[in-house]
Amino acid sequence: xxxxxxxxxxxxxxxxxxxxxxxxxxxxxxxxxxxxxxxxxxxxxxxxxxxxxxxxxxxxxxxxxxxxxxxxxxxxxxxxxxxxxxxxxxxxxxxxxxxxxxxxxxxxxxxxxxxxxxxxxxxxxxxxxxxxxxxxxxxxxxxxxxxxxxxxxxxxxxxxxxx
Numbered sequence: 783x784x785x786x787x788x789x790x791x792x793x794x795x796x797x798x799x800x801x802x803x804x805x806x807x808x809x810x811x812x813x814x815x816x817x818x819x820x821x822x823x824x825x826x827x828x829x830x831x832x833x834x835x836x837x838x839x840x841x842x843x844x845x846x847x848x849x850x851x852x853x854x855x856x857x858x859x860x861x862x863x864x865x866x867x868x869x870x871x872x873x874x875x876x877x878x879x880x881x882x883x884x885x886x887x888x889x890x891x892x893x894x895x896x897x898x899x900x901x902x903x904x905x906x907x908x909x910x911x912x913x914x915x916x917x918x919x920x921x922x923x924x925x926x927x928x929x930x931x932x933x934x935x936x937x938x939x940x941x942x943x944x945x
Contacts, residue, residue: 794838877892
């Protein structure tokens, strides 16, 4: 079997696959933070609608997928910083990779496709040690900012990292 990884921009035709992968990644990443009832609210169809919007956001935004042998296994996105008083102009919005492919280098390829060298920031779940290690390797440090958002009806604590 040929295992070719391709990182490329998201297209509208990716939406259905991305909805499924997005839901799977959230289950894998947050099942220790959010309840089963909360996670059961994730509907790939709704996530696919969100991805259809993301696919046409414009040149200031970068949304990419990682395909392995033609199947989407991860995705990442970045763009203009959204915070009032943002520490830098550029924000990494998200990077998710199916657990079965973590540690393979695909996550780094996704990151490199959406984040240029230099200052940037991101929000990450406070209780996500694997993600924290990944971001530390890429030069990010906590800047002291924290927030608790309501996600799927439950509190979700995040910390901001900056490079």
